[in-house]
Amino acid sequence: MSRVSGPTIADVARAAEVSTATVSHALNGTGRVAETTRRRVRAVATALGYGAPGTAPGTGPRSRTLGLAVTTFAGSPWNFVAVSYFARWLTAATAAAHARGYALTTLPADRGAEALWHTLAVDGMLLLDSPEGDPVLRALRARGIPVVFDGRPAVPHPQDVWVDNDHAATTREVLDHLAAAGARRIALHGGFGREHYTRAVAEAYGAWCAERGRPVLAVRFDPEDAAGHALDGVLAGHGESGRPESGRTEPADAADAVYSLYDPGGRQVLAAAARHGLAVPDRLLVVCASEDPAYASTEVPVTTVTLQPELIAETAVAALVARIERPAAGGPGRHTVPAGLLPRASSHRPGPPPGTSR
Template identity: 30%
Template sequence: MPITIADVAARAKVSKTTVSRVLNGKGELDETTAARVRAVIEELGYVPSARAVNLARGRTRVVGMLVPSLTWPWMGEVLQGAVDVLEAENYGLLLFTCNRGDDSMRQFAAQVAAKSFDGLLVIEPEGTLDYIANLHARGLPMVLIDDRDQISGGSIPTVGTTNHTGAADAAHHLLGIGRHKPLVITGPSRFGCTQQRTDGFLSVYADAGIPLSADRVMLGDFKVGCGVDNIRQAIETGIEFDAVFCHNDLSAFGAMQAIQESGRSVPGDVAVVGFDDIPMAAHAKPALTTVHQPLREMGEAAARTLLAHFEGAPLPNRPTIIPATFTVRDSTAA
């Protein structure tokens, strides 16, 4: 049987509280007593539970992470970035998803109440921002990955990317290859990134003397189906287009599918650009030109920010922005 703190206390003829104080260096102890306890610990080969020691010190050395679902195609990159930083500093990760809706959030709330982790990384699940902001206001250290906190006025520290500039780069590229009749398939309007990507793209075309009419900006939901449906609708209504800028890669895959099904070619008839640069983008047919989000770097930066706070650094009061880059592939090749 494993040696317990009770065994040490009995052999040293002290209380378990005294043994705990010796282990954690807390409280004033008679040096003779402390030496006797340390000798018994060595004699018995007692190894204290890391979790018990950390809890006694008021720390778990565990970081929580709340995400909508692990099925999001870029989630793995963000997670890996966070885990790389946490493991290097001997922290664990406690991962929560919202796959079961309210049941998932009740389970998460129970872990918050039990103080099972020292701080929280968040990719905000749908409809939870008010609850998350309340946890932050009550003192739970956290960092939001992506830009959802813009909706709550920027109260939570955030790590994001250059959505506006990335979309502007896409527009400059399409103009550079002579595409003057683009469609835009957006993300959900409630997301800050959707507005930034729309503004960045439209401003470049407007500055070039080619303002885009409202019917060329089509609402999407970041899924393959919205790319398919919006392209079919544009063809049915007779909108002429020679390019499509999609706010994520999945909708770009759908757009390419619908374009090719209509008998048109990509990129010959229609050039297509996505956003994210998920691993599948390089293997699409044709390979997808896209704005590369620094997903792993965003996970790393968020984790570093939280760990620095544990060591006494204040949480930043402005977003941490990691620039996006532009990756040209076959879907826009001349």
């Protein structure tokens, strides 16, 4: 009768991201090891069942618990639940997990939660917006915990599963929509994170502009820039009336439309437009990727793009549970959820009066 071997010191070292010597010192109370490292190594060893006979990673009883982490800025003390996309994702994922008999644990995004990445007792993890070099993903892979991603991982492994929108197709739909409304110089308000979403949209935007000979007007989004000062450069050259200043022609690179990629971005664009005296939509067209319903009731209702967070969450939870319960049947791959353009007044210029031409 063969004996099932338990986790080794090397397994603990990989999961804790330290050397085997550090594990030995931490567990034996020897050597020069920082107390925080010593506690983390011991917690990892306990979570893996190191030293318990007849146990091995992944062979213990299921916890019937799924984990969730937003790792775009893992370790940064930011409240992602305040963002409509993540709030709606979390609500839908909780319902989907409960419907399948699982609890859902959400990890905070601050540095104090780092030990949880190595010790959290879950059957699988949902990772949202995982960037290149993601420390949470590295710890989960070392522990052999199944993962399903919202958004393509930066460096996919052969067996990875992720759920995402077709960001290239969505970007082209937005840009075509603005061009059809008369926009000729469309600025992209983004470039904040390092996740796949940001890169995919920026690449599609650049390709669309190149194909049509349009200028690339990239503006870096800043979550603290409530007044939209980052947009001043691409909106410059207009007087208070929203027309070029007296004696000047409109700059060739002044934007007549903005596509903002993040939830607060639409409000920043509106604030910048008001400061420059640009009436929306007469002088500036606006589209924002956001799940915030308040955009439907601003003074000029803002056209938004929904990434369908509820459908993405449902699909991701179903895929993760399949990986846990039927690992042999759950293969790798991408699940694509269509995004949706919700046109409103901010991206439609009023037509000319009857009997006139534009």
